Structures are given as C-alpha cells and as structure tokens.
Amino acid sequence: MKYLKNSMLLMLFAFSLSVVAQEAVKNNQHLFDNVSYRQGNVYRTASGKPGPEYWQNSADYNLEIALDDKNHTVSGTVTIQYINNSPETLEFIWLYLEQNRFTETSRGTLTTSVLGSRYAGDVEGGFELNNVSAKTATGTSSKYLVTDTRMQLFLDKPLAAIGGKVTISMDFKFKVPVEGMDRMGRLETEAGIIYALAQWYPRVAVFDDVTGWNTEPYLGAGEFYCEYGTFDVKITAPANHTVVCSGILQNPKEVLTKTQQERFAKAEKSDETVYIIKPDEVGKAASQAKPNGTLTWHYKMENTRDVAWASSKAFIWDAARMNLGNGKTGMAQSVYPKESAGKAAWTRSTEFTKASVEFYSTTYFPYPYYNAINVAANVGGMEYPGVSFCHYQSVGSDLWGVTDHEFGHNWFPMIVGxxxxxxxxxxxxxxxxxxxxxxxxxxxxxxxxxxxxxxxxxxxxxxxxxxxxxxxxxxxxxxxxxxxxxxxxxxxxxxxxxxxxxxxxxxxxxxxxxxxxxxxxxxxxxxxxxxxxxxxxxxxxxxxxxxxxxxNIDMGIASVEEYQGNYLITVENTGEIPMPLELQVIYSDNTTENVRLPVEIWQRGNTWSHLLKTTKSVQRVVLDPNKMLADVNMLNDTWNKL
CATH class of the missing domain: 1.10.390.10 (Neutral Protease Domain 2)
Known part of the structure; x- marks a missing residue:
C-alpha cells in the first residue's frame, strides 16, 4: 500500500486532545480466557502451521500484450492454467477485473467521497473483453457474468477436486488511467510518459478453506489476495521505450544494445551502482536496440502471486548486485526520469533498494527472486513482487522510507501471502x-x-x-x-x-x-x-x-509503603489491556534495581502489592522506565518520596 511519510507519523495526527485516565474496569480476567484461535484442524493446526491436508489452488499465467502510447491503451491475451487442489468440485471460477474500478459506475467510484481521497481514480477506463473461454477435459464454456470488478466464469461441468485443471483464456483491452488510485498510472515527464502498470490483467480470485471464494470487490483501501504460479509475460512497446517487469528478462540480446548488455553484466558483479542507460543517453538513438517500430520484452517469474511493469522512453536505468546470503546474489535496479536524478534523490535509489532487500533477506527469509526494481512514477508508493512504484519527487529520508517500505512488502504479503x-x-x-x-x-x-x-x-x-x-x-x-x-x-x-x-x-x-x-x-x-x-x-x-x-494500556503506581523493614509497592491497572510490569527502583544512594512482574498478577484483580526486600531507602519508583509501552496515562507512572 501507499507508503506513509514520517512527517505523517503518529504525533502529527492533529487531534487537540488531552490524555485522559481510563475508567477502571472490574478486572481483565476475560482477556486470559481460552479462545477459539487455539483450535486446529487438518488444514490449519493449533500450533499455527499448515495442516497435513492443507491445500491451495494454483494459477499459471501466459500474457502477451502491447502498449499503444498514442492512445494510452494496453491490449492483449491472457491464458491461465488453473488447478483445483481443493477437496471439492467447482462449478465456476471467480476472477478479478480490477481495471473495472476505473469507471463512473464502479462500486469503488460510487463509494468514494465527493471530497476525494487518495483512492480516487480516473473513470474512463475498464476492461473490454472478447473471446472468453474455459476449457476442461470435458469441454469448453464461454458463459460468464461480470459484476463490477469480478467475473464469474461458468464451466461446462464441475471441475474435479484434487487436481482438476481448466484453461481460461480471453482477450482484453483497457485505457491506462492517469490517476490509478495511487497504485498505477501515467506520468508526463520532459522526455516522455512513464507508464506504471498494475492490476492490469484478469486474474483468478483465491478459493481457500476458510471462506471458499474470496470475492470482495475492489473498492479502494482494500488491496489484494492472489494465488501463486508462474508468469510468462511478453510486452510489446515502442522501440524507444525501456520496459521493466517483475521477473527475469529472457531476451536481453533482442532488446538491449551490446553496450547495455555489457553494463548489465558489470552491474551483476558490482556492489556500486552502474548505469545501464546514462542520463545523457536518454532519448538518443544509440540507447535503442532497434531504430524504430516496436520491440517485445519477454519476462518470466516463478512462484509469484502477481507481476507489474513499467515502460517509458524517459528512463535512466542503473543497477547493482544484491548479496542475499548463502552465496546467492540478485540485481537491484532503478528506472527514473531526469527530473528525479540527483545525489539526494533517485541516484541513490538502487543503493536504497539493495540495502533494504539484503537486510530482509538475511534477517527474516531469503529473497526468492533475482531482481528488485524501483520505478519512479506518479505513485506515492506501491509494492508488487520484485517491482515497486515510488514517487518520482521523493528525496532523502522520504525516498529511503518509501523504497524500504515497498520492498519490505516482498515479505508481507508477497512471500507470506x-x-x-x-x-x-x-x-x-x-x-x-x-x-x-x-x-x-x-x-x-x-x-x-x-x-x-x-x-x-x-x-x-x-x-x-x-x-x-x-x-x-x-x-x-x-x-x-x-x-x-x-x-x-x-x-x-x-x-x-x-x-x-x-x-x-x-x-x-x-x-x-x-x-x-x-x-x-x-x-x-x-x-x-x-x-x-x-x-x-x-x-x-x-x-x-x-x-x-x-x-488501552493504563497501569500505574498506587503507593509505596514501608513494611516490616522492607517495602510494599502497590500497582494498579485502570486500563483494559493487562501487560507484564517493569519497575525501576531508585534508592537514596542513587543505585537502581529493576523489578519484573508477570502479566498474571492482573488475573487476580486490578491491584497488586509486591514485596520489595531491601535494606536500602527507596527514593523513587518508575513504571516502564524505558517507555516501551503505549501507556495512555503517564501521570501515574512515577512515585517519589516526599
């Protein structure tokens, strides 16, 4: 989703509110109760793992499309190989047609405030569909219904459980919106238009063991839920365009000049950024593999839930090697117009992309793809597998933040779906x-x-x-x-x-x-x-x-009293969320002692007295001394000896 700048963070939520103490509750006992999430089944275990009979369906896509930069349209054909791994037969297949959001009568348009929002978009788009078919082992069907951003495609006979296959194909066409809900669009630059393409092909909705078909309409803030598969994508664009896409370029010798191929090979071995297309080469014939007409760029990506792409004759293009751990390497890349170049701006984009992906790959889970491509566009920040769209005017900490955030999404929800x-x-x-x-x-x-x-x-x-x-x-x-x-x-x-x-x-x-x-x-x-x-x-x-x-969390220190040569520290919980308690005791000789109390003290009521055994004189007691909790009332966090 769109990256939210640090300048919007937390403290700038402009509410003129004072901190108010929470009304005391009787106790928090109900929060400790056993709850339904601990129950498991053969699909999802109580230990939080996929069960022994866990299943999910799969969809492989073959896409052959063309970009018309005169009419700003994308047209082509999609062929989907869909496998039903579920234990039930399917009478129909649901697909998403998310470009239908960009019409005057879409649910998303009609539920957008007249005051606008960042999820507003153009209304002159939508899919044109032809030659729709679903072919199974028993026959072919062309019957379908389109409702807003969804298509229900009926089959000639129910698709068999546990391995049934259907081949879905159709021709499609749509006009690329200028304003694409801050997720895609067209950007005018001095050297040409940048096309950032996402949600651009009909795709299968998820059928799972929890909901069945997931058919929530595409309205705005709600994003995506996709099946995994292999994508084979051929994009035909004007010969003076550079096209980048999720996945690995299959035909570099056909679409790159010899010089660009050599630079790309150099970048694959370099931790420093290497230009593939230099700023002073943008728009010049020497940077084109073909002088005129069109070129078809062929990309392939395996085990992914989506692909996105961008095309422009305005792109500067640079790259560097990513070191992904265990000897594995990949390529961080950036494409951006001259307006975005600069040492404090997009000239650092590949450096940022490289550092971000390397950190997550070695800290959490190995990055599964070869390329990570940052695209400068009229999009505040949006993520897709291996490709991010970030705002072309971002600089400095904002460019780091949006780049890091969007590539972090490769782990959530691209890897963990x-x-x-x-x-x-x-x-x-x-x-x-x-x-x-x-x-x-x-x-x-x-x-x-x-x-x-x-x-x-x-x-x-x-x-x-x-x-x-x-x-x-x-x-x-x-x-x-x-x-x-x-x-x-x-x-x-x-x-x-x-x-x-x-x-x-x-x-x-x-x-x-x-x-x-x-x-x-x-x-x-x-x-x-x-x-x-x-x-x-x-x-x-x-x-x-x-x-x-x-x-909310609201815990405090009610009293500190001498007791039989020691001290009784009484704490209270006046909030609705119990938490473990950390106290720092400061003695009169300026030494300190930390006391940790388990969350279970609140199972016994709203107050708890802890016996602090010490021969020293207590001068001060501070609750949550490192301020690690979102405690809404700081006024009761400290006790001082009078």
Missing amino acids: SNERLYPWMDEGFNTFINHYSTAAFNKGEFSTSIDKPRNLVNYLTYEKREGIDTAPDVANARNLAYTAYYKPASGLFMLREYILGPERFDNAFNSYIRHWAFKHPQPNDFFNHMENVSGENLSYFWKGWFYGNG
Missing part, C-alpha cells in the same frame, strides 16, 4: 514493524524511525473516534487507516518483541511463522497460534486486547 483486502495489518503492520529494524541498520542509522516510541500513539489511542486494528480497510475512517493498518499493529509487534517476549523468543517465533507460511495463505489465527506455540507463551490477553477492540 495473507489476505490484504480483509487484514491489512498482516501486511502493512508487519512490514512497518520490520521497516523499523531495517532503517536502524541502514548506513549507521542515517535515517530515523519512530516505531520504538509506542507512546507516540497516545493521541490516537485516546481519540473518541478511533477504530480497532480489526476494522476492514474499506470501511475504516480515512484518518484512522494509517493507525489501524500500519502504526498500531507495528507498535504492538514492537512491544511484543522488546517488552513482552524479548528479542530471542520473538525472533524464533516470527521467523518460524514466515518460514512455515511462505507462499501460502495464513489467517490471523494462524499467526496467533504460531507465535504462542514457538514462544511458549499464552498471549491471548495481548491479541484480544491490542488487536481487537479499542481498549
């Missing part, structure tokens, strides 16, 4: 969380990050119109979406790692979750179950308190 349309926190929140660590590691901390300051959320957490993380993206208030999808879940994971579990236990569980659900479709319960089983911790209070509903 969650349902973004329903659970944006499982990709945006997880990705924002890992962005914190990547940013901290980049170039000795050149750029700052705010996720390690959960109290920055307090203004939002005490806002009367706040919404929970579990709010669906298409119905969340536009002012709240950054918090429900990005910042609150990311801060929750930060607290879980740094405060509740500790880095070692968290990392073991989190990396195991990625490993077990790579190229599969996890649900929220799968994540909850797996984190608990690997970390060995019952976290029901945390999932139910932080990820569902609008409760």
Whole structure:
C-alpha cells in the first residue's frame, strides 16, 4: 500500500486532545480466557502451521500484450492454467477485473467521497473483453457474468477436486488511467510518459478453506489476495521505450544494445551502482536496440502471486548486485526520469533498494527472486513482487522510507501471502514493524524511525473516534487507516518483541511463522497460534486486547509503603489491556534495581502489592522506565518520596 511519510507519523495526527485516565474496569480476567484461535484442524493446526491436508489452488499465467502510447491503451491475451487442489468440485471460477474500478459506475467510484481521497481514480477506463473461454477435459464454456470488478466464469461441468485443471483464456483491452488510485498510472515527464502498470490483467480470485471464494470487490483501501504460479509475460512497446517487469528478462540480446548488455553484466558483479542507460543517453538513438517500430520484452517469474511493469522512453536505468546470503546474489535496479536524478534523490535509489532487500533477506527469509526494481512514477508508493512504484519527487529520508517500505512488502504479503483486502495489518503492520529494524541498520542509522516510541500513539489511542486494528480497510475512517493498518499493529509487534517476549523468543517465533507460511495463505489465527506455540507463551490477553477492540494500556503506581523493614509497592491497572510490569527502583544512594512482574498478577484483580526486600531507602519508583509501552496515562507512572 501507499507508503506513509514520517512527517505523517503518529504525533502529527492533529487531534487537540488531552490524555485522559481510563475508567477502571472490574478486572481483565476475560482477556486470559481460552479462545477459539487455539483450535486446529487438518488444514490449519493449533500450533499455527499448515495442516497435513492443507491445500491451495494454483494459477499459471501466459500474457502477451502491447502498449499503444498514442492512445494510452494496453491490449492483449491472457491464458491461465488453473488447478483445483481443493477437496471439492467447482462449478465456476471467480476472477478479478480490477481495471473495472476505473469507471463512473464502479462500486469503488460510487463509494468514494465527493471530497476525494487518495483512492480516487480516473473513470474512463475498464476492461473490454472478447473471446472468453474455459476449457476442461470435458469441454469448453464461454458463459460468464461480470459484476463490477469480478467475473464469474461458468464451466461446462464441475471441475474435479484434487487436481482438476481448466484453461481460461480471453482477450482484453483497457485505457491506462492517469490517476490509478495511487497504485498505477501515467506520468508526463520532459522526455516522455512513464507508464506504471498494475492490476492490469484478469486474474483468478483465491478459493481457500476458510471462506471458499474470496470475492470482495475492489473498492479502494482494500488491496489484494492472489494465488501463486508462474508468469510468462511478453510486452510489446515502442522501440524507444525501456520496459521493466517483475521477473527475469529472457531476451536481453533482442532488446538491449551490446553496450547495455555489457553494463548489465558489470552491474551483476558490482556492489556500486552502474548505469545501464546514462542520463545523457536518454532519448538518443544509440540507447535503442532497434531504430524504430516496436520491440517485445519477454519476462518470466516463478512462484509469484502477481507481476507489474513499467515502460517509458524517459528512463535512466542503473543497477547493482544484491548479496542475499548463502552465496546467492540478485540485481537491484532503478528506472527514473531526469527530473528525479540527483545525489539526494533517485541516484541513490538502487543503493536504497539493495540495502533494504539484503537486510530482509538475511534477517527474516531469503529473497526468492533475482531482481528488485524501483520505478519512479506518479505513485506515492506501491509494492508488487520484485517491482515497486515510488514517487518520482521523493528525496532523502522520504525516498529511503518509501523504497524500504515497498520492498519490505516482498515479505508481507508477497512471500507470506495473507489476505490484504480483509487484514491489512498482516501486511502493512508487519512490514512497518520490520521497516523499523531495517532503517536502524541502514548506513549507521542515517535515517530515523519512530516505531520504538509506542507512546507516540497516545493521541490516537485516546481519540473518541478511533477504530480497532480489526476494522476492514474499506470501511475504516480515512484518518484512522494509517493507525489501524500500519502504526498500531507495528507498535504492538514492537512491544511484543522488546517488552513482552524479548528479542530471542520473538525472533524464533516470527521467523518460524514466515518460514512455515511462505507462499501460502495464513489467517490471523494462524499467526496467533504460531507465535504462542514457538514462544511458549499464552498471549491471548495481548491479541484480544491490542488487536481487537479499542481498549488501552493504563497501569500505574498506587503507593509505596514501608513494611516490616522492607517495602510494599502497590500497582494498579485502570486500563483494559493487562501487560507484564517493569519497575525501576531508585534508592537514596542513587543505585537502581529493576523489578519484573508477570502479566498474571492482573488475573487476580486490578491491584497488586509486591514485596520489595531491601535494606536500602527507596527514593523513587518508575513504571516502564524505558517507555516501551503505549501507556495512555503517564501521570501515574512515577512515585517519589516526599
């Protein structure tokens, strides 16, 4: 999803609110109750792994299309080899036609505020479809219904369970929107138009063991949920265009000059950025493999859920080697117009892309693709497997932030294939969380990050119109979406790692979750179950308190009293979310002692008295001394001896 700048982060949510103490609750006992997410079945186990009978369907795509830069249209043919691995027969196949969002009568257009939003888009588009067919072993059908951004394609006979195959094909055409909901579009530059193409072909919806067919319409904030497969893509464009696409270029000798081929080979061995097309070569005949007419660029990508591409005669093109761990290498690349070049701008894009992908590859899960291509476009920031669209005017920390965020999405949801349309926190929140660590590691901390300051959320957490993380993206208030999808879940994971579990236990569980659900479709319960089983911790209070509903953390120090030569420290919980408690005791001789109390103290009520055994005089007691919790009331965090 669109990258959210640091300048929009947390503390700039312009609410004129004071911190208010939360009304006391009777207790938090209900949050510790056993809940349904611990139940497993043959498809998804109680330990949060794919079960022994887990299945998912697959779709391989063959796409042959042409870009008409005079009429700004894309036309061509898609052929889909779809395999039904489910245990039930299928009478029809649902497909997404997401370009249909760009019409006056689409549900997305009609549910966009008249005041506009970043998900507004052109309304002169939509698919033109012809020669639609679905061929199975028993026959061919051409019967289908189109409803908004979805197509129901009927089969001649039900598709067999556990291995039934159907070949779906159709011709399609659409006009490329200028404003494509901040996910795709056309950008006018001095040297030519940049076409950034996404959601550009009819594709199969996911059929899973939880919902069956996932047919939520494409409205705006809700993103995507896709099956995995192999993509074979042939893009015919004007000969003076450079075309980049998800996957690996199959015919470099046909579309690149000899000089460009040599430079590309040099970049594959270089940790420093190498130009493929230099700034002073843009638009010149010497940079074209063919003087006029068209060229067909052939790309292929395996085990991916999507592909995106870009085409322009305005592209500067540079690249460098990525070191992905275990001896594996890849290529970081950037394409951008002259307007974007500069040492503080897109000239650093490949450096940023390389560092980002290398960090995630060696820290969480090996990057599965060869190329990572950053495209300068009129898109604030949008991710696709192996390709990101980032705003052409981004510079400095903003360019690092958007590049890092969009390439981080290759792990969530490109590798771990969650349902973004329903659970944006499982990709945006997880990705924002890992962005914190990547940013901290980049170039000795050149750029700052705010996720390690959960109290920055307090203004939002005490806002009367706040919404929970579990709010669906298409119905969340536009002012709240950054918090429900990005910042609150990311801060929750930060607290879980740094405060509740500790880095070692968290990392073991989190990396195991990625490993077990790579190229599969996890649900929220799968994540909850797996984190608990690997970390060995019952976290029901945390999932139910932080990820569902609008409760808040508010713990405080009620009193510190001398008791039989020692001290009784009484703490209270006036919030709705219990948490483990860390106290720092400062003695009169300026020495300190930290006390850790488990979350289970709140199973016994709202107050707890801890016996501190010491012969020293207590001068001060501070709750959460490192400010790791998003505690909404700081006024009761400190006790001072009078």
